[in-house]
Structure formats: structure tokens, C-alpha cells
Amino acid sequence: MEPKAKILFADDEPDILDIIGFNLEKEGYEVITANNGQQAFDLSKIHRPDLIILDIMMPYKTGIEVCNLLRQLPDFRDTPIVILTALNDETSHIKGLDSGADDYISKPISTKILISRINALLRRTQKDNEQKIIRIGDMVIDQNRFIVSLKDKEVSLAKKEFELLSLLAGKPGRVFLRNEILSMVWGTEVIVGDRTIDVHIRKIRQKLGIDCIKTIKGVGYKFEW
Amino acid sequence: MEPKAKILFADDEPDILDIIGFNLEKEGYEVITANNGQQAFDLSKIHRPDLIILDIMMPYKTGIEVCNLLRQLPDFRDTPIVILTALNDETSHIKGLDSGADDYISKPISTKILISRINALLRRTQKDNEQKIIRIGDMVIDQNRFIVSLKDKEVSLAKKEFELLSLLAGKPGRVFLRNEILSMVWGTEVIVGDRTIDVHIRKIRQKLGIDCIKTIKGVGYKFEW
DNA sequence: GGTTAACTTAACAATTTGGTAATCCCGGAT
DNA sequence: ATCCGGGATTACCAAATTGTTAAGTTAACC
Numbered sequence: 001m002e003p004k005a006k007i008l009f010a011d012d013e014p015d016i017l018d019i020i021g022f023n024l025e026k027e028g029y030e031v032i033t034a035n036n037g038q039q040a041f042d043l044s045k046i047h048r049p050d051l052i053i054l055d056i057m058m059p060y061k062t063g064i065e066v067c068n069l070l071r072q073l074p075d076f077r078d079t080p081i082v083i084l085t086a087l088n089d090e091t092s093h094i095k096g097l098d099s100g101a102d103d104y105i106s107k108p109i110s111t112k113i114l115i116s117r118i119n120a121l122l123r124r125t126q127k128d129n130e131q132k133i134i135r136i137g138d139m140v141i142d143q144n145r146f147i148v149s150l151k152d153k154e155v156s157l158a159k160k161e162f163e164l165l166s167l168l169a170g171k172p173g174r175v176f177l178r179n180e181i182l183s184m185v186w187g188t189e190v191i192v193g194d195r196t197i198d199v200h201i202r203k204i205r206q207k208l209g210i211d212c213i214k215t216i217k218g219v220g221y222k223f224e225w
Numbered sequence: 226m227e228p229k230a231k232i233l234f235a236d237d238e239p240d241i242l243d244i245i246g247f248n249l250e251k252e253g254y255e256v257i258t259a260n261n262g263q264q265a266f267d268l269s270k271i272h273r274p275d276l277i278i279l280d281i282m283m284p285y286k287t288g289i290e291v292c293n294l295l296r297q298l299p300d301f302r303d304t305p306i307v308i309l310t311a312l313n314d315e316t317s318h319i320k321g322l323d324s325g326a327d328d329y330i331s332k333p334i335s336t337k338i339l340i341s342r343i344n345a346l347l348r349r350t351q352k353d354n355e356q357k358i359i360r361i362g363d364m365v366i367d368q369n370r371f372i373v374s375l376k377d378k379e380v381s382l383a384k385k386e387f388e389l390l391s392l393l394a395g396k397p398g399r400v401f402l403r404n405e406i407l408s409m410v411w412g413t414e415v416i417v418g419d420r421t422i423d424v425h426i427r428k429i430r431q432k433l434g435i436d437c438i439k440t441i442k443g444v445g446y447k448f449e450w
Numbered sequence: 451g452g453t454t455a456a457c458t459t460a461a462c463a464a465t466t467t468g469g470t471a472a473t474c475c476c477g478g479a480t
Numbered sequence: 481a482t483c484c485g486g487g488a489t490t491a492c493c494a495a496a497t498t499g500t501t502a503a504g505t506t507a508a509c510c
Contacts, residue, residue: 090338093338097342113315116318117329119322124349175371192457194497201498217384217467218466218496384468423489427489440487442477442485443485
């Protein structure tokens with residue numbers, strides 16, 4: 001079975017790591033474990049989990065520190081982060097949430113509740129990316145079937161073209177800076193030349209045959225019907 | 226000050242309604258209160274709050290029932306819902322979250338923590354809706370779309386012109402010294418001649434067709450509708 | 451493996467934008 | 481009236497940015 005989502009779980013207590021990790025896997029999640037803060041940070045960058053669970057008291061870096069660091073990176077600005085801890089005082093709780101975490105859960109915690117909360121978080125965050133069908137004017141972009149159609153006439157786009165169009169058409173009118181486009185379509189790892197975007201834009205314009213992508217010189221591109 | 230967001234808060238205990246409502250307002254939220262489940266549901270439909278807090282044990286309809294009902298409606302499929310309750314058993318907790326709520330908080334709860342959790346939820350859901358729009362008289366400067374419009378007629382400005390106008394119109398009436406303009410629009414690195422500003426101002430005036438940028442001789446420029 | 455499509459890059463053309471300088475204007479001061 | 485210190489205007493050129501095309505590189509699929 002396809003895993004529902006990839007979860008990184010960081011705790012320095014092996015017992016907890018085992019028990020909760022096991023239960024998460026039983027729930028259908030793919031689990032990556034880390035024993036300390038530094039490792040949690042490094043493994044996150046490598047594996048790009050869909051959700052991150054951080055214990056606070058860990059060697060090398062606390063969960064809060066890791067959370068702050070991750071939130072600096074564009075790739076992790078929206079990743080749901082759960083702080084899991086034995087500390088239950090008000091100050092820690094607030095500090096945890098203010099560091100950009102989405103949930104703060106005090107141990108001991110029933111595994112069922114933990115999983116339920118994780119489901120709730122993923123339900124919300126995956127819903128956002130789940131806008132599977134975009135409709136604007138005569139255009140329909142179906143992200144499930146990978147099809148773009150104009151007045152019921154199907155247009156076939158390549159993968160990158162499709163992703164680029166989906167990004168722009170996903171928020172019509174809004175201008176996307178070139179580096180936003182790069183990081184969203186190509187990711188931050190890959191480095192591609194500047195002309196690459198133009199060329200893809202050109203192909204899209206050509207294939208669509210209509211002028212719905214506007215250039216804002218010196219800034220970026222935007223979709224406009 | 227414009228309220229940060231509209232929150233509907235439903236609880237049948239007047240004391241709690243008062244205390245938490247007061248604190249939410251102090252935090253800058255607009256608060257709508259309901260005394261029972263039915264009212265919570267009806268008022269939600271009328272006011273379209275950005276976030277809904279529901280007590281479970283309420284007359285007419287429990288918080289869970291309201292949550293389920295709201296989630297049926299397309300308008301409330303994405304609205305963050307917090308279940309607030311005195312029940313702290315595992316089953317209720319899970320049932321609450323499974324009904325589509327985003328958070329389940331057990332009373333008693335520190336007001337600060339409650340607000341911190343609400344902030345965290347709104348932070349996530351409102352992130353995309355931040356609009357950088359300047360409106361003055363008939364003019365609208367939309368920094369997301371990179372558009373300036375006058376009486377619904379769109380005016381197209383180049384990047385520097387747009388930045389310059391945004392700067393001036395951002396604080397109408399305030400005089401910007403030539404130095405200030407230089408450092409804010411051009412940065413401190415770049416060195417450009419003094420006439421450059423004039424020329425850009427001229428282009429803006431020309432394109433807008435109206436005289437909303439005043440010259441203060443020997444000082445600088447200011448925007449005035 | 452060979453073929454095809456997709457992706458990226460490079461090179462050049464086309465366009466737009468930004469900056470400068472020369473000149474013109476408009477008060478206020480001489 | 482004339483001069484003078486800004487600023488306004490204009491035209492022009494350089495720089496920056498994007499469009500276009502073609503050719504090289506990968507990756508995917510028989």
C-alpha cells in the first residue's frame with residue numbers, strides 16, 4: 001500500500017521512538033526517525049517529510065531550535081510541525097507554538113489521540129494542495145488526470161509545462177517572481193538557468209494558443225484570463 | 226484597527242463566554258458569541274467567521290454535531306474549528322477530531338495558551354490571504370498583482386515607477402526627501418543622478434494622468450489625493 | 451540498445467526599462 | 481528686466497530583461 005504521508009519523528013528516548021514509530025507505521029505512514037535535534041534537521045532536508053514531530057529535550061538542538069531553523073527554509077515554511085514534550089508549563093507551550101509549530105502536545109499522550117491529531121493536521125494541510133481541478137474561463141486544469149482543456153478541446157502539456165501552468169493558474173492574477181517559480185516548480189536544490197522558465201512559458205503560450213500568461217518585466221509572470 | 230479575524234465562540238456558560246470573549250477581543254479579534262449549538266450554527270451561516278470555537282456540551286446541539294453539520298456546507302469545509310470541552314477522555318477527544326475539527330482543547334485551559342493555539346491555526350489558514358493593497362481615493366495599488374488602477378481603469382507602470390509610486394502612496398501626505406527615495410527605491414549601493422527621480426516622477430504623472438504627486442521644492446515629493 | 455519526448459542550455463533578436471544630459475520653465479531674488 | 485536655483489521635459493542611449501530558435505542532454509519507454 002502506498003504510504004499516506006511521510007513523517008519524521010525525532011526523540012532521544014529510544015523506547016518512545018519505537019512505540020510511537022510503530023504505531024504511526026501501523027496507521028499507514030512512512031516513518032523516518034531521528035535521535036537528536038541536529039539529525040532531525042539534516043534528515044528533514046534530505047527526506048522532505050510531510051509532517052515533522054519534534055521532542056523538545058534533545059541533545060545538540062532542542063525541538064524548538066529545530067522548528068525555528070526549519071521555518072527559515074522556504075521548503076519547510078508550510079510543513080506541519082508538532083512539538084511533543086514532557087514539559088507542560090504555559091511558557092513552553094506558548095513558546096513552542098510561537099516558534100511556528102502547529103501543535104504542541106504534552107506527554108504522556110495516548111497514541112490514539114496523537115495519531116488522531118496528526119490526522120487532523122495532515123487533513124488540513126493536504127487539503128490545500130488538493131485543489132485537483134482548476135477552472136478559469138474556458139480552461140480546465142485537471143491535476144488528477146494531468147489534462148488541460150480549452151473549450152472541451154484537450155491540450156497536451158509536458159510535466160514541467162503542466163506544473164508551471166498549474167502554479168500560475170492556481171492563483172490567477174497574482175504575480176509569481178522568477179525565484180518563486182523556480183522554487184515551487186523546480187525545488188530549491190536544482191539550479192537551472194533563467195532562460196529555462198521563459199522557454200517553458202513560451203511553450204505553454206504556444207500550445208494554448210491564447211495569451212493568458214502576462215509578463216511583468218523585472219518581476220515575474222502572472223496568469224490572467 | 227482593522228480586526229485580525231472574525232471568531233465565533235459558542236459556549237453555554239456565560240462566564241466562560243465573557244472571559245474568553247474578552248481576551249480574544251483584547252487580542253484584536255472580532256468576536257461573535259453563541260449560547261447554544263443551534264445558535265452557533267445559524268450565526269456561522271450569517272457571519273462567516275474565519276474561525277469557530279465550539280463547546281461540546283451545549284443545549285439543542287452539541288459542538289460535535291455542529292461541527293459535523295458545518296463540514297457538510299461548502300462554505301465551511303475549510304474553516305478552522307476548535308472543539309473546547311471539559312470532557313477529557315480519549316474517546317471524546319478522538320471523536321472531536323474525527324468530526325472534522327482542527328483542534329480539541331480540554332478545559333480548564335490557560336487563556337494565553339488558547340489564544341496561542343488559535344493564532345497558530347489562523348497563521349496556517351490565513352497565510353495565503355495576506356493582501357498588500359493600497360487604496361487611496363480612486364486609486365488602487367495591488368502589490369500582489371502588480372497593478373495600479375484608477376476608477377477601474379488599469380494603468381501599466383514599469384517596475385521602478387511602480388515601486389516609487391508604492392513608496393509615496395504608502396504614506397499619503399508624508400514628504401519623502403530625495404535621499405529617502407533613493408535609498409528606498411534604488412538601495413544604498415546603487416548611485417544614480419538626481420534628475421533620475423524627476424524623470425520617473427514625470428513618467429508616473431504622465432501615465433496616471435492626474436496630479437497626485439506634489440513637488441516640495443528643495444525638499445522632495447509627497448503623494449496627495 | 452534505439453527511439454522519442456522532455457528538459458535544459460546557449461546564442462541571438464526584440465523589447466522594455468532605466469539613466470543621463472541638454473534644454474526649457476517657473477518663481478523668487480537682485 | 482535679468483539672473484539664478486531648483487525642477488520639468490524631452491530625446492537619446494545603454495543596460496537589463498525577455499522572446500525565440502535551435503541544438504545539446506537526459507530520461508523514459510518500447
